[in-house]
Amino acid sequence: SENSLESLVSIGNICRSPIAEAVFRKLVSDENLEHKWRTDSAAVSDWNVGRFPDSRALSCLRNHGIETAHKARQITKEDFQTFDHILCMDESNLRDLNRKSNQVKDCKAKIELLGTYDPQKQLIIEDPYYGNEKDFETVYEQCLRCCKAFLEKYH
Numbered sequence: 581s582e583n584s585l586e587s588l589v590s591i592g593n594i595c596r597s598p599i600a601e602a603v604f605r606k607l608v609s610d611e612n613l614e615h616k617w618r619t620d621s622a623a624v625s626d627w628n629v630g631r632f633p634d635s636r637a638l639s640c641l642r643n644h645g646i647e648t649a650h651k652a653r654q655i656t657k658e659d660f661q662t663f664d665h666i667l668c669m670d671e672s673n674l675r676d677l678n679r680k681s682n683q684v685k686d687c688k689a690k691i692e693l694l695g696t697y698d699p700q701k702q703l704i705i706e707d708p709y710y711g712n713e714k715d716f717e718t719v720y721e722q723c724l725r726c727c728k729a730f731l732e733k734y735h
Contacts, residue, residue: 585618587663593623593652595709596669598633600723602648622655624676640716660684667694669705697729
């Protein structure tokens with residue numbers, strides 16, 4: 581569609597999805613495609629609503645020259661009705677999102693794992709929360725590969 585929309589989702593919206601959102605936003609802006617994409621991220625749960633991303637996520641992005649002002653929010657019924665794509669990080673996200681989308685009358689979003697776009701075939705993007713800086717870096721690299729491939733497919 582002329583005005584493609586994308587949403588990026590993960591469980592708490594403070595580690596993986598803000599990284600994916602910020603990476604995708606930068607790719608879109610580097611390609612001068614801002615007019616074609618609306619990018620956001622949200623959580624399946626309401627645990628961290630209103631919180632900024634994990635400081636390790638922010639510092640990982642900053643190391644790659646990317647800033648984000650994202651605050652965690654929970655996914656809404658409207659998200660399922662307005663976004664074309666809802667991309668998630670792992671199977672439990674996928675299950676929760678499919679369950680939620682079944683309760684939405686006119687769900688138009690295509691719900692899938694972001695990892696399905698990974699040229700290196702790493703399907704699951706593991707939550708780095710209990711890990712270290714290196715784990716955040718791995719998430720960043722996975723998100724970058726997947727977002728690039730996704731953008732190439734739908735651009």
